[in-house]
Amino acid sequence: MGLAWSRRYRLLLTTSDAAVIALAVTVAFLGRFGLGDAELSVAGVSVQYQVVALIVGLLWFVTIGAFRTRATRMLGVGFAEYRSVVNASLFIFGLLAIAFLIFQVQIARGFFIVALPIGLAALLLERWIWRRWLNHMRNDGHYLSRAIVVGSPAEVAYVVKQIEKKSGAAYSIVGMALPEGDHLALDFAGEPVPLVSSLDHVAEAAHMHGADAVIVAGESSGGGTFIRDLGWALEGSGSELVVASGLTNVAGPRIHFRPVEGLPLMHVELPQFEGGKHLAKRLFDIAVSGAALVFLAPFFAIVAVAIRRDSEGGVFFRQERVGRNGETFPMIKFRSMVQTAEADLKGLLDQNEGSGPLFKLKHDPRITRLGAMLRKYSIDELPQFWNVLMGHMSLVGPRPPLESEVKDYEKHVHRRLYIKPGLTGMWQVNGRSDLSWEESVRLDLYYVENWSLTGDLIILWRTFKVVTNPVGAY
Template sequence: MPRRLKLVAAPPTPARAVQADQPASGLRWARLYRDRLRLTDVGIILAVVVAVGLVGYFSGDSLRQSELVAGQYMAVTALVVAAWLLTLAAFHTRDPHVVGVGVLEYKRVVNASALAFGLLAIAFLVFQVDVARGYFVIALPIGIASLLLARWFWRKWLLHQRTFGHYLARAIVVGTREDVSYVIAQIESKSGAAFHVVGVSLPGDGIGFLDVGTQSVPIVSDLAGIADAAEAVAADTVIVAGQPEGGSDFIRTLGWDLEGTAAELVLSSRLTDVAGPRIHFRPVDGLPLIHVEIPRFEGGKHILKRTLDVSLSALALIALLPLMLVIAAVVKLDSPGPALFRQERCGRNGRTFQMLKFRSMVQTAEDDLAGLLDQNEGSGVLFKLRNDPRVTRAGRVLRKYSLDELPQIWNALIGDMSVVGPRPPLATEVESYEGSVHRRLFIKPGITGLWQISGRSDLSWEESVRLDLYYVENWSLTGDVMIIWRTFKTIANPQGAY
């Protein structure tokens, strides 16, 4: 578990005296991290583009290796480097609000790179620059891959630093006790929240502590003294939770009070399970509007998802076929019965299909289930037993590393499943669904998904449903790629797999 800094109530002393004993400002940490990203981006782009330029020049014949050609390569190299770095800056790829969490940082890097080379392609075509082809064929893909990999390594480093209380913005949470407690609990449970709550401001309260879970957060002020408290505890951020008394007038006045301080103002929305890509802001004079897209379950986006499924599953089958043959032989030798286990599951819109898995239990597992129901450790409609006696020796290894699910690649190839999606339920589970839980059947179930990278069998039934419904309504191709990537990490360090 990440180690959290101990929360200590701020004494009523002058701001400079308090700040002397406190960790460095989160804004300062953000600047240092941004500088590291900038240096890394410059180094990667210079290395890739210069290398391509040198290879292009020296791979030509002796007639082309003239001062004129050398000058062209130098000019093109300088132009590509400058354009690439400028677009990365213009797209705010190092913005503190996007680095370290989510996929937006990676999307901005890719979009900025694509735009830079798109504009360069037009310019080179107009001016007929023949030496530029290698930059598009080699520098662009290698450069993007290198930038994304570097960002990923820096993110891992950043998350590790945050476990020690570094690179966190110091925050005060403002609002009613209920709303403040909710926001603090969410911040503490999300590793990418990037906030360290140093105090709360509640109506009518100016002293004491607010107990949230296992921690006690100091109450630093009432709603009238937020700006002074933010300065006293060196807060980087003031988070307004929910809709405090006074509504929009309160928020506007608070913004005025924070002018001249180092703190920024953040509004916490209770739009439950609505992801950023579905939220759009439309400023109208005097009336800022927030548009929330309605989920759609047909159309071009889903065609692209199916294309990705077919491509990935076909390549995976070819690459993993030798491993799957070995696993099948091990399963057969370990216990009597077939290597493959077929089970009816519910797919999109409740249509049933035969899901394939490597058999990880004894052949009589389904008949033996009745005698184990009283030992069920699962929640909701799920049956889970950590030390299930039906699991074979080979099955325990297969389950631990999710190798028993490899045959589902075939289900994804023929269209019964998707590579990424909700957990495929049994028909008996679907019969027990109540209310909105049926919405998890609006898209195809997946080989992997949020449930697999978030704890699997260790999740409660409610949390499993919440993750599936969140995915159904907010999925994206970029998000799918991120889930696939995180699945490999989960397999290497399995949790909740039994």
């Protein structure tokens, strides 16, 4: 079969990228010069500004491609595609600015400054629209890469489960290859996954079943030699070789490869909990939370009046939560329960539906009529912008725990407290209260060790989508 869909999709991206860049450069040119002619001096020679605009657009388009923003491995998965588009755009405009300075090109700043933000915003919007379309097609079973998963039964089962859980993984599992004599009953998308080969004949099975990818799950019995030989056997077949790393909590940007005399060394950057990146995060928190509090003030007043009229008690609910490095702080929420909620908790403990140290009850009798609506759309959480502004919390981070929860933490779970808790986070955009305790911990620890400002922006955007279509909110 090959990746015919990938070639078609990349052609669509190439065409739309070219159209967006051409439109951005044209808008910038017309906004600066109108329909009239314009010239500039390049090393003492007059050049039509239309020619310069054309060169800028062509270089921008070529750089977008050179940064592999249309590579198959990026299509519809994670935010690496967006990050590459941003990096490519900033790189070429920075390079052009240096070149214009060196060669004394009298570029019009208005054109240069307008073209970048308009074009970059349009490129990201265009990629987002295409991604939405691609994910819609994948949900219907189209535009997926056919894959065979190779490894021990336990490792194959884990990888297939994770791929099925995340539709954005973009794979359709068409078979599995296990060590000789092993068997495994496994379903994917409601269909049984057939055993198509032993570990000795994976390449032949990939060809026979038209697999676009062979995924090696975990450590094979042959180690690096097995992967090397499999790569050789797949050469020229059109199937790509994918290795599912055992570094489950390490994001791609922290992994770097450095060959030393033929030995491929994998460098894994250790997480940093201080420094410039954290200062930038704090400045971002202050700017956004401050603006949000000003903008939402009228809405807060309306909610406050509604809470007062709905049930007896104060407008706000304050509760001690545990923040960074185990320090406690008073977290503020709009009151969504009856005034006696804390005292009533003891009588409900035997009905707990939460996992781990969490207390959760889908139909909690303490929640008021208005409170149910506030919780459904996370309106009760909005006063926490004040906690963010005060430095107790961050916009994005792990879920803020109670002191009683922290007392029951296993040793490794305390790593959640290495950074500030968040108003939103991985837990909120991946199911909220529907998550198991283990999955919630895994997501929070992954965030603690791999967060980035770009990732925070993606989580904030996904939070907005989750809030408008609430799942697991109770």
